Amino acid sequence: MIQAQAPNVQAEPYSYNGTHSFLLEYIFKCKNGEITIGHELMTQLDMLIEHFNNPEIKIDFEDGHKRIKFIETKCKHFEAPFAGKPFILELFQKAFVEAIYIFQIYDDEINRWIRLHQDVLFLVARKNGKTPLISAICLAEFFCGEIGTRILCSSNDYEQADLMFQAINSMREESKSLSKVTRSNIKGIFFGNPKKPKKTGKFSYKNKGQIKKISAKTGAKEGKNIRVGAVDEVHELKDNTSIMPIRQAVSTQDEPLYIELTTEGVINEGYLDERLREARKVLNGELDRPRWLIWLYTQDSEREVWKNEDMWVKSNPGLGVIKKRSFLKKMVEESKTSKSMRVFVMSKDFNIKQNNATAWLTTEDIKNEDTFNLEEFRNCFGIGGVDLSKTGDLTSARVILMRSGDPKKYIVQMYFIPESKIKNLSVADKKLFKEWIQDGYLTVSPGNENDFSLVTAWFVKLYKEYGIRVFKTGYDKWSAVYWRKEMEEYGFDTERVAQDWSLSEPMKLVEADLKSNLIVYNNNPIDKWCFENTALNFNSKMDMMPKKVQGQDNKKIDGAVTTIIAYKIYSDNRSEFMQLVGR
Known part of the structure; x- marks a missing residue:
């Protein structure tokens, strides 16, 4: 179990300077075995707990908790079986949001404290709510961030990029308070309501913030000045040609946020393979990337998938709440007799890399x-x-x-x-x-x-x-x-x-x-x-x-x-x- 040794951590282990920390709560419960996670995520959490002791890192819960509150009070689910219900975040989701926002470092170039994590890799098995979660974070950033915040949703194809965009737009439409100060069309989501226009302020037409979508097949990505870029299903990308223009587009911002969310894939030597190699070097202490938050829900071995279903939660943190256990059991049983099903289930449901050299048939x-x-x-x-x-x-x-x-x-x-x-x-x-x-x-x-x-x-x-x-x-x-x-x-x-x-x-x-x-x-x-x-x-x-x-x-x-x-x-x-x- 983590020993809360940081001078500002209170006797109550989930509190820091009198503020309840969802990240600390998640870390403590993972450490004492109440929550089961894989070795790779545990390594990242060990790195994060050290930040609470680091005098060069400031802990500020305001931005993170503001966005968590926004998601839980303003956002609603739009798909069955949760359609119309408030978006109440699970502990692992709150901890993830906190990890993005609460750590700050002083930037001598701009002479102020800024967010530490500006680059995020979120790997989790399918049907664990990754797209709705990142969509909710993007919408929260749109409303809680500074005026003029521009957000770009991207993926390998236009349909997948549209899933995230539609998730954002549906949450916006479900909320009366959000929809009445914004508008949407085929080009994107914008501030300002044509029926009840405001002349000034954050919710007026003068706010040029926007949310748009593109795909890897969309041209003219260079030159976009965006504050938040979110790329879904990066496992489908063969290289970084569609990624780099987005990363370059956020580079002009003081506090950009670039998020990659995905499951594992089957493309050999694709973009995700290289990204994960670098990520694991960071976790192993072989590469220094302090601005990168690496949040990987992975199994520790394929053997534990077949031998112990209690270990399935390592790659499926939403199991039993967001993702049905009965569904996963069915997938595992089918994969025992079908090679194609096995390849899919191992990569998509357990984040175990499957080589696309794997033959279809034996x-x-x-x-x-x-x-x-x-x-x-x-x-x-x-x-x-x-x-x-x-x-x-x-x-x-x-x-x-x-x-x-x-x-x-x-x-x-x-x-x-x-x-x-x-x-x-x-x-x-x-x-x-x-x-x-x-x-x-x-x-x-x-x-x-x-x-x-x-x-x-x-x-x-x-x-x-x-x-x-x-x-x-x-x-x-x-x-x-x-x-x-x-x-x-x-x-x-x-x-x-x-x-x-x-x-x-x-x-x-x-x-x-x-x-x-x-x-x-x-x-x-x-x-x-x-x-x-x-x-x-x-x-x-x-x-x-x-x-x-x-x-x-x-x-x-x-x-x-x-x-x-x-x-x-x-x-x-x-x-x-x-x-x-x-x-």
Whole structure:
């Protein structure tokens, strides 16, 4: 347990100079085991308790407690199941707010005391209220901060940035006292109410403070003079190109506040990886960054996740109050049997880094030595899937066939590659590809690019030789206009399937069917190779899509992609297709 040795700390361990400190209370309860946290957060708390003894650091609770009071009295939740209820902060949230604001150092350049922590990294598992909390802090800063405070919400994509902005705006709208002195439009949130305008003062049009949103894909970020920058889900950022303009934009302020909030991710050597490496050097005493508040809710090992659910709170401080324990139990149970679920749960629910080199499927998942003869499916209907490659790359085409009363999906497939591509392969790959060509798994297009008419010819051949009629074919390349027209001239119905998060559900179904041995792909070696090469990409909504393993562009995933595309067409048209199968 912490010994309160600072001269100004009172006998009551949660008090400093007669003021109750939520941070001290949190530290003491973590130290005596009443609250369970991980080693990394404990290290930061140990560093913070030393500030109470440091004569060069002044402790001033006014700004922190003012913002805590603002959040609890002015802000209301806007989403179920807490919609309309006051935003009453948990102890860990109050301690976090205090840690940002109460420590001050004297700045000789501007000749006054200023906030110590100007850079904040907040890592916590999903569904623990991180976005609402930071949104509430931003809104509190907007109202409690100085006149002209400009705040910028950012993220990797516009939708995620909008989540924080909408959280701020919804809290503003829920409060009559806040909404009557502000206004919002598509450009942002501003002071001044057009219906009841004030001529002067903080809540008038003369206050040029504003809250806006941008994404990593938004241009013209340089030149913005902001006081508060908050970047959500930084784990999705590949580098610091979208971060640096925001950090530079706050540099002109005497007391800027730059906050990064996130869960762990799966991007290899991305921005968060580098940021966490630096953060851990600070915690280990290898790097001096006194202005940086590093607040990490992390597990001490993956083993404790599986062995002791009492340890889950280390990465989930809101467990049981904000985040349902039953929900997390369900996620953990599902992750025991699903590789994709495990990757997601470990990174998003426990902040345990998952390498995006992690394969989507295991060897056992892929293994299926069942075979079939196309004669068995003479005059049947099928679902098509095509991945039309870039110039000089692999192209894949396949048809899913089914039988009435049989849950299995039987796949006939063909791959295509330009002749020039074979010449540029490594010795090992060249040998492999030549074997596939010889065995009839791979068709070679003359020259430097794939001839998509050979893909059309393959579908036509299935019909002419076996009477297999393809009900509908999904394809991913929007620019393949002539191929689509050619297919339609032969009477094939085609439908573009974007390679985006809409592939999530069919991808999950492919995984489940492979694990259940319900996909019979005739033991095709290229299919097997593509499945083995496929890695996972996730977003914050738990959607997934296939991707290449980072740094291994020579490993192809086209066969996995076309399987998922075909499954997307199957899922969207299942009722009509099964009627055709049952004829």
